[in-house]
Amino acid sequence: MFLRIALLAQTVAVLVQAITAGLLLSTPGGRTAHSATAIAVVVTVLLHLVAALLTRQRSTILPAVGMLAMTVVQIALGMAHLKAFHVPFGVLMFGVSLLQLSRTWPVGRAKTASA
Numbered sequence: 001m002f003l004r005i006a007l008l009a010q011t012v013a014v015l016v017q018a019i020t021a022g023l024l025l026s027t028p029g030g031r032t033a034h035s036a037t038a039i040a041v042v043v044t045v046l047l048h049l050v051a052a053l054l055t056r057q058r059s060t061i062l063p064a065v066g067m068l069a070m071t072v073v074q075i076a077l078g079m080a081h082l083k084a085f086h087v088p089f090g091v092l093m094f095g096v097s098l099l100q101l102s103r104t105w106p107v108g109r110a111k112t113a114s115a
Contacts (some may be wrong), residue, residue: 002059004104006051010044010067011097017041018090038075046073063100070096 003089017037023030047066070093077086 003048003051003055004101006044006048007097007101010041010048011094011101013040013044014090014094014097016042017092020092021087040077042075060104063096067093067096067100089100095106 017034017040020030020034020037022105026036045064049068050063051065052060054064055061070089074086077089
């Protein structure tokens, strides 16, 4: 359950980061908001890693480590002002986070008996 909550928080943080990226490009105060949400992304990615380590399952730890690596690369791209790589890489991070969330979140499907 802790892993699901951590992944949900991570996915929401990455989504909010994309929203503040739009603010960064359109408003003078956008840089502050984008920087603040970057910290939130780092915190939630680390929370995801801790939750994955607590499960002690390789299938959850490796994606968490991968997400942490992606976050470090994303920070480096942003600090280097390489928007041509930073923006698409952020989209990729959101997709990966959403995929990880969908793999851990159970879908309540009713089982029907076949006659």
